[in-house]
Amino acid sequence: MPEPTRIEQGRKRAAAAKRVVALSAVTGFAVALGLVRLGHPAAGSSSTHGVSGSSSSSSTSSRTGSDDLGGGTIAPSSSSVTPPVASHTS
Protein backbone atom coordinates (compact mmCIF):
# COMPACT_ATOMS: atom_id res chain seq x y z
CA MET A 1 0.00 0.00 0.00
CA PRO A 2 1.72 3.20 -1.14
CA GLU A 3 -0.35 5.68 0.94
CA PRO A 4 0.64 4.54 4.47
CA THR A 5 4.28 4.29 3.42
CA ARG A 6 4.27 7.89 2.25
CA ILE A 7 2.70 9.04 5.50
CA GLU A 8 5.20 7.01 7.47
CA GLN A 9 8.05 8.51 5.46
CA GLY A 10 6.67 11.99 6.09
CA ARG A 11 6.51 11.31 9.81
CA LYS A 12 10.07 10.05 9.84
CA ARG A 13 11.26 13.09 7.91
CA ALA A 14 9.44 15.45 10.27
CA ALA A 15 10.91 13.68 13.31
CA ALA A 16 14.40 13.89 11.83
CA ALA A 17 13.94 17.56 10.94
CA LYS A 18 12.74 18.33 14.47
CA ARG A 19 15.82 16.63 15.91
CA VAL A 20 18.04 18.70 13.59
CA VAL A 21 16.22 21.91 14.55
CA ALA A 22 16.52 21.17 18.28
CA LEU A 23 20.20 20.28 17.97
CA SER A 24 20.89 23.35 15.84
CA ALA A 25 19.12 25.58 18.35
CA VAL A 26 21.14 24.22 21.27
CA THR A 27 24.40 24.43 19.29
CA GLY A 28 23.46 27.90 18.06
CA PHE A 29 22.78 28.97 21.63
CA ALA A 30 26.21 27.75 22.76
CA VAL A 31 27.92 29.47 19.81
CA ALA A 32 25.96 32.70 20.37
CA LEU A 33 26.85 32.59 24.06
CA GLY A 34 30.52 32.41 23.14
CA LEU A 35 30.28 35.14 20.50
CA VAL A 36 28.35 37.48 22.79
CA ARG A 37 30.94 36.92 25.52
CA LEU A 38 33.81 37.57 23.10
CA GLY A 39 32.10 40.77 21.97
CA HIS A 40 32.34 42.16 25.49
CA PRO A 41 35.80 41.38 26.82
CA ALA A 42 35.58 43.98 29.56
CA ALA A 43 32.29 42.67 30.87
CA GLY A 44 33.53 39.11 30.47
CA SER A 45 36.61 39.66 32.58
CA SER A 46 34.75 41.32 35.45
CA SER A 47 33.66 38.73 37.93
CA THR A 48 31.87 41.34 40.05
CA HIS A 49 29.08 41.98 37.57
CA GLY A 50 26.13 43.37 39.45
CA VAL A 51 27.66 43.17 42.91
CA SER A 52 28.84 46.69 43.49
CA GLY A 53 27.14 49.83 42.33
CA SER A 54 30.41 51.50 41.39
CA SER A 55 31.12 48.98 38.64
CA SER A 56 27.82 49.55 36.92
CA SER A 57 28.94 52.51 34.86
CA SER A 58 31.94 50.71 33.42
CA SER A 59 29.87 47.66 32.60
CA THR A 60 27.17 49.74 30.95
CA SER A 61 29.74 51.41 28.74
CA SER A 62 31.09 48.03 27.74
CA ARG A 63 27.60 46.95 26.70
CA THR A 64 27.19 49.82 24.34
CA GLY A 65 30.27 48.58 22.57
CA SER A 66 31.25 51.75 20.75
CA ASP A 67 31.69 53.73 23.95
CA ASP A 68 34.99 52.07 24.78
CA LEU A 69 37.71 54.58 23.97
CA GLY A 70 40.56 52.34 25.07
CA GLY A 71 43.33 53.05 27.55
CA GLY A 72 44.68 56.42 26.54
CA THR A 73 47.48 58.24 28.31
CA ILE A 74 48.05 61.94 28.80
CA ALA A 75 51.62 62.89 27.99
CA PRO A 76 53.28 65.62 30.05
CA SER A 77 54.17 68.79 28.23
CA SER A 78 57.84 68.56 27.30
CA SER A 79 59.15 71.88 26.04
CA SER A 80 62.76 70.61 26.03
CA VAL A 81 62.04 68.14 23.25
CA THR A 82 62.82 69.70 19.88
CA PRO A 83 60.32 68.77 17.23
CA PRO A 84 61.87 67.10 14.17
CA VAL A 85 60.63 69.82 11.82
CA ALA A 86 63.00 72.29 13.45
CA SER A 87 66.15 70.38 12.43
CA HIS A 88 66.64 72.00 9.04
CA THR A 89 69.78 74.01 9.82
CA SER A 90 72.07 72.08 7.49
Place this chain on the structure above:
Amino acid sequence: MSAIDWYTARAAGVVAYALLTGGVLLGVLLAGRARLPRWPQFAVTDVHRFVALLTGVFIALHIYALLLDRYVHTSVVTLLVPGASTYRPFWVALGTVAFELLVAVAVSNLFRKRLGHARWRRIHYLTFGVWAAATLHGIGAGTDSHAGWLRLLYVVSISAVAAAVAWRAGSRRLSPSPARAPRGPS
Protein backbone atom coordinates in the same frame (compact mmCIF):
# COMPACT_ATOMS: atom_id res chain seq x y z
CA MET B 1 25.68 37.24 40.32
CA SER B 2 27.87 36.98 37.23
CA ALA B 3 27.61 38.39 33.71
CA ILE B 4 26.32 35.04 32.49
CA ASP B 5 22.69 36.17 32.88
CA TRP B 6 23.29 38.99 30.39
CA TYR B 7 25.08 36.70 27.94
CA THR B 8 22.30 34.13 28.31
CA ALA B 9 19.66 36.77 27.63
CA ARG B 10 21.46 37.92 24.47
CA ALA B 11 22.24 34.44 23.16
CA ALA B 12 18.70 33.20 23.84
CA GLY B 13 17.30 36.28 22.11
CA VAL B 14 19.45 35.64 19.04
CA VAL B 15 18.44 31.97 18.83
CA ALA B 16 14.78 32.88 19.40
CA TYR B 17 15.01 35.37 16.53
CA ALA B 18 16.62 32.80 14.20
CA LEU B 19 13.91 30.27 15.13
CA LEU B 20 11.17 32.88 14.66
CA THR B 21 12.54 33.58 11.18
CA GLY B 22 12.53 29.85 10.43
CA GLY B 23 8.96 29.58 11.68
CA VAL B 24 7.85 32.50 9.51
CA LEU B 25 9.52 30.98 6.45
CA LEU B 26 7.85 27.61 7.04
CA GLY B 27 4.53 29.39 7.61
CA VAL B 28 4.83 31.22 4.29
CA LEU B 29 5.67 27.92 2.57
CA LEU B 30 2.59 26.33 4.11
CA ALA B 31 0.32 29.24 3.25
CA GLY B 32 1.58 29.21 -0.32
CA ARG B 33 1.04 25.44 -0.50
CA ALA B 34 4.55 24.97 -1.79
CA ARG B 35 5.17 21.54 -3.24
CA LEU B 36 8.29 20.18 -1.62
CA PRO B 37 9.47 16.84 -3.00
CA ARG B 38 9.16 14.06 -0.39
CA TRP B 39 7.70 16.53 2.11
CA PRO B 40 3.96 16.13 2.63
CA GLN B 41 2.05 19.13 3.97
CA PHE B 42 1.43 17.54 7.39
CA ALA B 43 5.17 16.96 7.90
CA VAL B 44 5.97 20.63 7.16
CA THR B 45 3.15 21.66 9.52
CA ASP B 46 4.59 19.41 12.22
CA VAL B 47 8.06 20.99 11.88
CA HIS B 48 6.50 24.49 11.74
CA ARG B 49 4.71 23.87 15.06
CA PHE B 50 7.85 22.47 16.64
CA VAL B 51 9.91 25.49 15.52
CA ALA B 52 7.22 27.81 16.96
CA LEU B 53 7.28 25.90 20.25
CA LEU B 54 11.08 26.06 20.42
CA THR B 55 10.91 29.80 19.69
CA GLY B 56 8.68 30.15 22.75
CA VAL B 57 11.17 28.20 24.87
CA PHE B 58 14.06 30.48 23.89
CA ILE B 59 11.94 33.62 24.35
CA ALA B 60 11.11 32.36 27.86
CA LEU B 61 14.83 31.85 28.52
CA HIS B 62 15.56 35.35 27.12
CA ILE B 63 12.98 36.92 29.44
CA TYR B 64 14.00 34.84 32.48
CA ALA B 65 17.66 35.80 32.04
CA LEU B 66 16.68 39.48 31.69
CA LEU B 67 14.71 39.28 34.93
CA LEU B 68 17.83 37.95 36.66
CA ASP B 69 20.06 40.66 35.20
CA ARG B 70 20.83 43.45 37.64
CA TYR B 71 21.85 46.18 35.18
CA VAL B 72 18.90 46.52 32.85
CA HIS B 73 16.60 46.26 35.89
CA THR B 74 13.91 44.37 34.05
CA SER B 75 10.81 43.73 36.11
CA VAL B 76 7.54 42.03 35.25
CA VAL B 77 6.02 45.51 34.73
CA THR B 78 8.72 46.59 32.26
CA LEU B 79 8.21 43.30 30.43
CA LEU B 80 4.48 43.77 30.05
CA VAL B 81 4.15 47.56 29.62
CA PRO B 82 5.74 48.91 26.43
CA GLY B 83 7.98 51.89 27.16
CA ALA B 84 8.24 51.22 30.89
CA SER B 85 11.86 50.17 30.64
CA THR B 86 14.52 52.79 31.34
CA TYR B 87 17.02 50.91 29.17
CA ARG B 88 16.57 51.92 25.49
CA PRO B 89 12.80 52.30 26.08
CA PHE B 90 11.64 52.43 22.45
CA TRP B 91 13.56 49.37 21.31
CA VAL B 92 12.69 47.37 24.40
CA ALA B 93 9.05 48.39 23.90
CA LEU B 94 9.18 46.80 20.45
CA GLY B 95 10.31 43.57 22.10
CA THR B 96 7.41 43.79 24.55
CA VAL B 97 4.94 44.38 21.71
CA ALA B 98 6.42 41.46 19.75
CA PHE B 99 6.12 39.19 22.78
CA GLU B 100 2.51 40.19 23.46
CA LEU B 101 1.52 39.74 19.82
CA LEU B 102 3.16 36.33 19.83
CA VAL B 103 1.17 35.36 22.93
CA ALA B 104 -2.00 36.49 21.13
CA VAL B 105 -1.10 34.32 18.11
CA ALA B 106 -0.34 31.35 20.40
CA VAL B 107 -3.68 31.77 22.20
CA SER B 108 -5.47 31.97 18.85
CA ASN B 109 -3.89 28.62 17.94
CA LEU B 110 -5.52 27.07 21.00
CA PHE B 111 -8.95 28.33 19.91
CA ARG B 112 -8.45 27.69 16.20
CA LYS B 113 -11.60 25.62 15.75
CA ARG B 114 -13.76 28.07 17.68
CA LEU B 115 -12.41 31.08 15.80
CA GLY B 116 -12.88 29.57 12.38
CA HIS B 117 -10.18 29.27 9.74
CA ALA B 118 -10.56 32.74 8.18
CA ARG B 119 -10.41 34.58 11.50
CA TRP B 120 -7.58 32.38 12.79
CA ARG B 121 -5.61 33.04 9.62
CA ARG B 122 -6.09 36.80 9.91
CA ILE B 123 -4.77 36.68 13.49
CA HIS B 124 -1.94 34.43 12.34
CA TYR B 125 -0.80 37.20 9.96
CA LEU B 126 0.21 39.10 13.11
CA THR B 127 3.29 36.87 13.10
CA PHE B 128 4.73 39.16 10.42
CA GLY B 129 4.31 42.04 12.86
CA VAL B 130 5.96 39.95 15.58
CA TRP B 131 8.89 39.19 13.29
CA ALA B 132 9.28 42.84 12.17
CA ALA B 133 9.12 44.13 15.76
CA ALA B 134 11.58 41.44 16.89
CA THR B 135 13.98 42.42 14.10
CA LEU B 136 13.92 46.09 15.13
CA HIS B 137 14.08 45.13 18.81
CA GLY B 138 17.20 43.04 18.20
CA ILE B 139 18.90 45.73 16.13
CA GLY B 140 17.97 48.62 18.43
CA ALA B 141 18.12 47.08 21.89
CA GLY B 142 20.83 44.51 21.32
CA THR B 143 24.31 45.50 22.32
CA ASP B 144 25.92 43.17 19.78
CA SER B 145 24.17 44.58 16.72
CA HIS B 146 27.47 46.04 15.50
CA ALA B 147 29.05 42.57 15.45
CA GLY B 148 29.59 41.10 12.00
CA TRP B 149 28.05 37.70 12.78
CA LEU B 150 24.84 39.30 14.03
CA ARG B 151 24.64 41.70 11.09
CA LEU B 152 24.94 38.67 8.83
CA LEU B 153 22.08 36.98 10.69
CA TYR B 154 19.87 40.06 10.26
CA VAL B 155 20.74 40.44 6.57
CA VAL B 156 20.08 36.74 5.84
CA SER B 157 16.84 36.74 7.86
CA ILE B 158 15.44 39.93 6.32
CA SER B 159 16.40 38.79 2.81
CA ALA B 160 14.88 35.33 3.32
CA VAL B 161 11.58 36.64 4.69
CA ALA B 162 11.37 39.33 1.98
CA ALA B 163 12.00 36.68 -0.71
CA ALA B 164 9.41 34.34 0.84
CA VAL B 165 6.79 37.09 1.01
CA ALA B 166 7.52 38.09 -2.60
CA TRP B 167 7.17 34.45 -3.69
CA ARG B 168 3.91 34.15 -1.77
CA ALA B 169 2.53 37.35 -3.30
CA GLY B 170 3.58 36.18 -6.76
CA SER B 171 2.03 32.73 -6.39
CA ARG B 172 -1.18 34.27 -5.06
CA ARG B 173 -1.44 36.52 -8.10
CA LEU B 174 -0.83 33.65 -10.49
CA SER B 175 -3.31 31.23 -8.94
CA PRO B 176 -6.64 32.67 -7.76
CA SER B 177 -8.02 31.38 -4.46
CA PRO B 178 -10.50 28.49 -4.80
CA ALA B 179 -13.29 30.56 -3.25
CA ARG B 180 -12.99 33.25 -5.94
CA ALA B 181 -12.26 30.98 -8.86
CA PRO B 182 -15.11 30.60 -11.28
CA ARG B 183 -16.91 27.32 -10.85
CA GLY B 184 -17.01 25.03 -13.80
CA PRO B 185 -19.92 22.80 -14.65
CA SER B 186 -20.19 19.90 -12.22
